[in-house]
Amino acid sequence: MTTSARTDVGSFDDLHASASRLTGLDDFGGGDDYADGLRVLLRSYADEAALTPAGSKRTRGLLRGALVSRLLAEAAWREFPQHAGVAIERPVFVTGLPRTGTTALHRLLTADPAHQGPELWLTEIPQPRPPRAEWASHPVFVALREAYQGIGLDGVHHMRPEQVEECWRLLCQSMTSVSFECTAYVPGYSSWLNAHDWTAAYARHRRNLQLIGLHDQGRRWVLKNPSHLFALDALFATYPDAVVVQTHRDPGTVIASVCSLNERASAGWSTVFTGPVVGRAQLSLWSRGLRRFHADRARHDPSRFIDVRHADLVADPMGAVDMIYERLGARLSGPARTAVLEASTRGTPSPAHTYDLAAFGLTPADVSSAFSS
Secondary structure, three states: OOOOOOOOOOOHHHHHHHHHHHHOOOOOOOOOOOHHHHHHHHHHHHHOOOEOHHHHHHHHHHHHHHHHHHHHHHHHHHHOHHHHHOOOOOOEEEEEOOOOOHHHHHHHHOOOOOEEOOEHHHHHOOOOOOOHHHHHHOHHHHHHHHHOOOOEEOOOEEOOOOOEOOOHHHHHOOOOOHHHHHOOOOHHHHHHHHOOOOHHHHHHHHHHHHHHOHHHOOOEEEEEOHHHHHOHHHHHHHOOOOEEEEEEOOHHHHHHHHHHHHHHHOOOOEOOOOHHHHHHHHHHHHHHHHHHHHHHHOOOOHHHEEEEEHHHHHHOHHHHHHHHHHHHOOOOOOHHHHHHHHHHHOOOOOOOOOOOHHHHOOOHHHHHHHHHO
């Protein structure tokens, strides 16, 4: 007798039970820093998202994956209690609207051997970073490499488990991330998150970095995530000596590109998250995030921020990096400069990414109004 694959997201209790079966673990951590967010998400997915069977399967995997990561982090913290003493000094957070060069800049900065960033596979399976020479034979890395084979959007964003990536997966352990809004229509969750305090999520974020960097103490952390726009105060409360690098690009270009990215990433997952619905949701999300960031930034020491224009980064990547190092009071020379220079000339040939505001029911005036209000 065969059973059909599930086509529902699952309940709060069911997702926990499934994550425990997969890992053999049952300690999701003390406190309730994620439960409310998960419940709100489940209601939004059920009542608003209009998920297809494929979308329900993908969403179930996403939520269960976040719970699995949470379980594994709790177990690793117990196994390596010394992680709690790992210092994270003057980390750099790269942020800005999506599609403004944050990924390129992040990968340039982490090419310096004195820096470290969170590799994709370690954001999913938190553990002390093993020596890189052992990755190819590490069973978890091998499994994730196979799972990610072929995943990525040609011409838009490329993902490999060994590559440094955004740190939003660490925030997903607390169900506190705008990533959920980028692939589904979940206005209920969006409203909840807009009023939510991210401080507990960032505390967990930091503890995960302490774990991952246990064997790499002394290397500066460089993180990247557009969603840091929404939680600058929580970020600074958790990382009081952090420096923020903000990237800048014309919002009209940004919104068209991010709508295209998110629609392609979630194609076939929903009967409503397409075209104009994507346009309205993403315009509202990112204009709100940038307004919040600007308001929060104005209350902090200007010396903690470094600004990079997308056009300058494209025209002269090394010049942008040198400017950042100068502002950090650091030097980039010798082998480190060679590594960053090589990264600046290393590209992945791909088809051009084309996009159009009109395809998402938006006009340049709509974007201008949203970002100027």
